[in-house]
Amino acid sequence: MIDINAVITGMEDMLRRTLGESIDIEIVLADGLWSTEIDLAQVEAALLNLTINSRDAMSDGGSLTIETANVALDEDYVSTEPELNAGQYVAIVVSDTGHGISKDHMAHVFEPFFTTKSVDTGTGLGLSMVYGFVKQTGGHVRIYSEQNDGTTVKLYFPRYFGDHAAHSVTLDDISLQRGQETILVVEDDALILQQLTAQLTGLGYEVLAASAGTPALDILRARSDIDLLLTDVVLPGGMNGRQIAEAAQLIHPGLKVLYTSGYSENAIFHHGRLDKDVNFLGKPYRRSELAAKVRQVLES
Structure with missing residues (x-):
């Protein structure tokens, strides 16, 4: 409800x-x-x-x-x-x-x-x-x-006519964890990229955006203050999310990475696109889930 x-x-x-x-x-x-x-x-x-x-x-x-x-x-x-x-x-x-x-x-x-x-x-x-x-x-x-x-x-x-006390969403339920770090988002879907940028900006972060691997790596070479790479797993342009992350960590050793995908977590791991110990957030996700996961990765 x-x-x-x-x-x-x-x-x-x-x-x-x-x-x-x-x-x-x-x-x-x-x-x-x-x-x-x-x-x-x-x-x-x-x-x-x-x-x-x-x-x-x-x-x-x-x-x-x-x-x-x-x-x-x-x-x-x-x-x-x-x-x-x-x-x-x-x-x-x-x-x-x-x-x-x-x-x-x-x-x-x-x-x-x-x-x-x-x-x-x-x-x-x-x-x-x-x-x-x-x-x-x-x-x-x-x-x-x-x-x-x-x-x-x-x-x-x-209108919902069931038990009004069950599964209700209140302001407390959707309270959001915020931050001020810089996040590089790599997403090829223009609509999702626009939404994700808006969500993260609304949470207080500085957001840099790229739609493929090459421009993402150009941004990483130009900026030394990026705290988190948030990348889709499946991307066009010859580089997938894992390849972008590996190249990014050569440019910025220790850079934290959060992967996201419309594929299920089980499918991503089963198909060998990612190792099971990585940080992953499946689409679609609530803003509260995005906010919490970003904080978890940044503070890990």
Whole structure:
């Protein structure tokens, strides 16, 4: 069971750091918000996706509002929405004052790989991933936008009616361990790299980023103050994560390394990609798990 208000409050500092000072953020949390039974890591990723989209739509600055609400959808409403049941939902609403979306593009915004961004600033997977996650919960997504007049995205998650004391997520549950060290992140997926950079920056770290081995090693040669290498295991460009780590430790002997991968830990070890005594964090992970693992490796 998830308390959405607690999740948003726990992410607030990271979101403010990620969006920057040119964007005014207002967070309005409903009193008496119902609980919902969804995955914490996925709802955090969805909210980060939406706010990054808003930031990119407000290149000259603007305003972002994040709201929560209890919503009852009646039969009249759901009659026009396939695969949606009437009932009670917990809503997250993200609104921006950005450039908006044209009517021609509105019909395609949830399609995989569709993007209005340039090739180097968007993968086109953000909204489709958010849509897929919400629909898997039995929820619903609505998007409203007008060109030059901003965009609002509403996520509806089914209300949880079970034992409200069981498995609840509170602010104490998602308290985060922070630091000020310098971390080099190597990740070839642009969306994941953007999210991971935002998460670590929000935890107080200085973050350097590379998408492959060669640029990562160039950064290591240029910087003597890197405390941790956080690298994906499977990477393009001729060097995998272990090879990058081995080369990095020749440049900076004793450099601490944390591996991450979408493959399971058992698969990574079974396939011989890593030895069993390395530091490993499997994707997807909660921000609290990332924060704790980074501190554990840095302090080891």
